[in-house]
Amino acid sequence: MKRSLLAALAVATATWPAACKRAPSVQDQVQGFVAQLQDPKPEANQKAAAELMKIGEPAAGPVSDLLRHEDPQVRSRAASVIWGMGAKGRVAAPNLAALLSDPQGDVRIAAAMALENMGRDARVAVPELTRALDDSEGQVRMWAIRSLGRIGPEAKPAVPALHRLAKKQASMETLVREALQEIQR
Numbered sequence: 001m002k003r004s005l006l007a008a009l010a011v012a013t014a015t016w017p018a019a020c021k022r023a024p025s026v027q028d029q030v031q032g033f034v035a036q037l038q039d040p041k042p043e044a045n046q047k048a049a050a051e052l053m054k055i056g057e058p059a060a061g062p063v064s065d066l067l068r069h070e071d072p073q074v075r076s077r078a079a080s081v082i083w084g085m086g087a088k089g090r091v092a093a094p095n096l097a098a099l100l101s102d103p104q105g106d107v108r109i110a111a112a113m114a115l116e117n118m119g120r121d122a123r124v125a126v127p128e129l130t131r132a133l134d135d136s137e138g139q140v141r142m143w144a145i146r147s148l149g150r151i152g153p154e155a156k157p158a159v160p161a162l163h164r165l166a167k168k169q170a171s172m173e174t175l176v177r178e179a180l181q182e183i184q185r
Helices: 002-020 026-037 042-055 057-068 072-099 105-132 138-168 170-183
Strands: none
Touching: 026 042, 026 057, 026 072, 042 057, 042 072, 057 072, 072 105, 105 138, 138 170
């Protein structure tokens, strides 16, 4: 009996430090994943992106800070993570709006896509999205149209620019019509 009691006590004592360790806080996890998101190795940054999307709103601010990173690939990855958060990434809307004038087309596309996925929570970006209707990249224009439609009635200031675009570029006419229907509800 004493031996089994001593053995149990030895096991408990040996495992005690591991049992008492605290799990990393959400902020600690976010910090680690934000660092990994900047890693150029896809196996590291893709895992980090997926985890940050799962965490959602608590990660939106730190990921939003990466939208101002010097590396366009990091900016693009950060915008993609915000896209995956949808409306939970709304704190990033002003930084995403600023990215619509980024020199890199891929970054502008990722920003416009993220704003579209936020829906009405992207309303602060209406002026920048309206300017993006004149972007040299067709994908940016397309996602800007979709974003304005998803924003709805608060995107009314963009209506004249949407009409101009539909007249100028027939291939966008259907998208513009759909966006206008959403805006004028």
